[in-house]
Amino acid sequence: MRHLHPFRTQPRGHLLRLAWLAVAGLCVWLASPWAHAGVVVVAHASVRKLDPLMVQRIYTGRMVEAGGQALLPVNYPAGNVLRQRFLSDFLQQDEDRYTAYWTVRRYVGKGVPPRELSTSGETILYVLNTPGAVAYLDESDVPPGMNVVAGRPAAAPSPR
Amino acid sequence: MSRLYRTVVLLGLTAGFGWCAPAKAAGSAPGGGGLDWTLSGFATVGYAITDQPWRYQRHLDQQGTFWRDTIVGTQLDVRLSPEWSGTVQLTAAPSTRHDRRWAIEAAWAFVSWRPNNDWLLRVGKQRVPLFLNAENRDVGQTYAFARLPAEVYALSPTTDHAGVAVSRAWQGEAGELTVDAYGGRAQIANRTHTRDFGASYLPVNTDIVGLALTLRRESLTWRVGAHHAVTRRADGQPLPARYPYVNPFPGFGYFQVSNDIPGPGIGTTDRLVNDILNVGVDARLSTQWRVIAELARNVQQRTDLGANTVGGYVAVLHTLDRFTPYVSVARLQSLGKPRRMSDALLASGGQGSDPLSVAQRAAGDSIVAYDQTSLSLGASLALDPRSSVKGEWTYTRFGKRSAMVDDPPEGTVSQGGVNVLSLNYSVVF
Numbered sequence A: 001m002r003h004l005h006p007f008r009t010q011p012r013g014h015l016l017r018l019a020w021l022a023v024a025g026l027c028v029w030l031a032s033p034w035a036h037a038g039v040v041v042v043a044h045a046s047v048r049k050l051d052p053l054m055v056q057r058i059y060t061g062r063m064v065e066a067g068g069q070a071l072l073p074v075n076y077p078a079g080n081v082l083r084q085r086f087l088s089d090f091l092q093q094d095e096d097r098y099t100a101y102w103t104v105r106r107y108v109g110k111g112v113p114p115r116e117l118s119t120s121g122e123t124i125l126y127v128l129n130t131p132g133a134v135a136y137l138d139e140s141d142v143p144p145g146m147n148v149v150a151g152r153p154a155a156a157p158s159p160r
Numbered sequence B: 001m002s003r004l005y006r007t008v009v010l011l012g013l014t015a016g017f018g019w020c021a022p023a024k025a026a027g028s029a030p031g032g033g034g035l036d037w038t039l040s041g042f043a044t045v046g047y048a049i050t051d052q053p054w055r056y057q058r059h060l061d062q063q064g065t066f067w068r069d070t071i072v073g074t075q076l077d078v079r080l081s082p083e084w085s086g087t088v089q090l091t092a093a094p095s096t097r098h099d100r101r102w103a104i105e106a107a108w109a110f111v112s113w114r115p116n117n118d119w120l121l122r123v124g125k126q127r128v129p130l131f132l133n134a135e136n137r138d139v140g141q142t143y144a145f146a147r148l149p150a151e152v153y154a155l156s157p158t159t160d161h162a163g164v165a166v167s168r169a170w171q172g173e174a175g176e177l178t179v180d181a182y183g184g185r186a187q188i189a190n191r192t193h194t195r196d197f198g199a200s201y202l203p204v205n206t207d208i209v210g211l212a213l214t215l216r217r218e219s220l221t222w223r224v225g226a227h228h229a230v231t232r233r234a235d236g237q238p239l240p241a242r243y244p245y246v247n248p249f250p251g252f253g254y255f256q257v258s259n260d261i262p263g264p265g266i267g268t269t270d271r272l273v274n275d276i277l278n279v280g281v282d283a284r285l286s287t288q289w290r291v292i293a294e295l296a297r298n299v300q301q302r303t304d305l306g307a308n309t310v311g312g313y314v315a316v317l318h319t320l321d322r323f324t325p326y327v328s329v330a331r332l333q334s335l336g337k338p339r340r341m342s343d344a345l346l347a348s349g350g351q352g353s354d355p356l357s358v359a360q361r362a363a364g365d366s367i368v369a370y371d372q373t374s375l376s377l378g379a380s381l382a383l384d385p386r387s388s389v390k391g392e393w394t395y396t397r398f399g400k401r402s403a404m405v406d407d408p409p410e411g412t413v414s415q416g417g418v419n420v421l422s423l424n425y426s427v428v429f
Helices: A013-034 A052-059 A081-091 A095-107 A120-129 B002-019 B336-349 B355-366
Strands: A039-043 A072-075 A133-138 A147-150 B025-028 B036-050 B071-079 B084-094 B102-113 B119-127 B160-172 B175-194 B198-216 B220-233 B239-242 B245-249 B252-255 B267-269 B272-284 B289-301 B309-318 B323-334 B371-384 B387-398 B417-428
Touching: A039 A081, A039 A120, A052 A072, A052 A081, A052 A147, A072 A120, A081 A095, A081 A133, A095 B071, A120 A133, B175 B355, B220 B239, B252 B336, B252 B355, B323 B336, B336 B355
Parallel strands: A072 A133
Antiparallel strands: A039 A133, A039 A147, B025 B036, B036 B071, B036 B417, B071 B084, B084 B102, B102 B119, B119 B160, B160 B175, B175 B198, B198 B220, B220 B272, B239 B267, B245 B252, B272 B289, B289 B309, B309 B323, B323 B371, B371 B387, B387 B417
16 A cells, blocks of 8 residues: 555655645744734723723723722734734734824824833833723733733624 | 024934934833823924915915915823813914014913813913814814815914813714813914005904803714804903095095094994804715815904804715815805905005005905915825825805905905915924
């Protein structure tokens, strides 16, 4: 019986193995953008649960407090992959639109965009130590005991 | 040579600011909850040229100029606490008090108190929330037009005021509804140009109060406003309000435009009153098509010599990825007594060089009367989210006359037109 398994060394087996690996690698590469855990919104212990619309309003500067607690949202810098996923999942926006939104808002005198922190480590420290802090993390990066206030919206809120 | 030098320096500075975008500054106090500041900036380098020797909108002529649209600004936002913040915006731009000088001015300097999601109180120097782009008019990157339609944006008695503004927002299913109520004073200079004496600037104080109602949805913005402005001369002197017609004998008459000229005495007023009503809409009809329209009525009271106007424009924009071509039509028209008075004075003055004729013409030129229609074709190309290049061709047709034209000594620019070509580079950093 002739075996066609690609990992079996046969005549031209090396070529087949390479081809198989290439296809598998391509599949992994193509699937990588979806191969992450979800983005979740985390906050200081002083912040209660948030719904997706509240998250949207917090990150567009239209909601500055919840239940009497002043909110201090933080972002990752423009171009960060997690930020792009967050903008897409929670705000239904891309980087260009979000930047344009805050450019207008800043220059009509209605505030400045959220503070930016570079790494998830910095973000976790900031959230743990700052009352009212709101941030987002990859679900796999959330440390035990962190206050997760919103998960990825099941149905996207209509942007407004 | 010095003009070329200034141009090169200006272009270099602006391009440098654009390239240095990542260098924008921000800082915060340890702990995250205290003092927090960001420094940002914006710039537009705009060149425009017309096909006429006389000046239009103060600076535009066939020599070409960077003076009409060029501006550089920087803004410092400081968050003092979660509720309190301060904003200062400095701009360097052609002066609003001289024709050929640049000025660095504090366009904004206000303190904000935002106790919760719905209320915002601001005290200090800030923008009048009149038209759709009134607050951000200096920041070219925030709108697609190469130049905001002067037929509407020139109607505002003042762009800024030093005073108080209160905003109340309601957020609901229909979007965000905001009411802005404000009141304050602007110390500005009103420019008039007469063909015989050139440009002059009269310092005035304008007290303005108003209310603007803005509804913002994802694809639709409405703004409706009512504003009341009272303007007095800064030196407390009265303003001319009426010129009586003097007919000393049959076949000869004139308007008494000064108390140095024989007659019963000119009518004066201690203040001019403007009531402005405006409506604007910015609608995204689809992902690619957008319509913007604004209409404003400025009713001037207590004078026959003021700007009693109606202005509006409609623009259609088509977005093709980073490229946004647009077309707009705008009209500005003076109504009632000021228009008739201007016509009568200019007819009375004619082309005579005697002092009485010169005085009649100067008085006629001083009345802020408009009769003009503009057609614009332009496009904006977004280089990235923070910078864009815009080009525009505008043809403006004048009826009887327009106070936006510096009439040449040869006569009133009437029943004529001007082509304006503009090229801008705008950046925020």
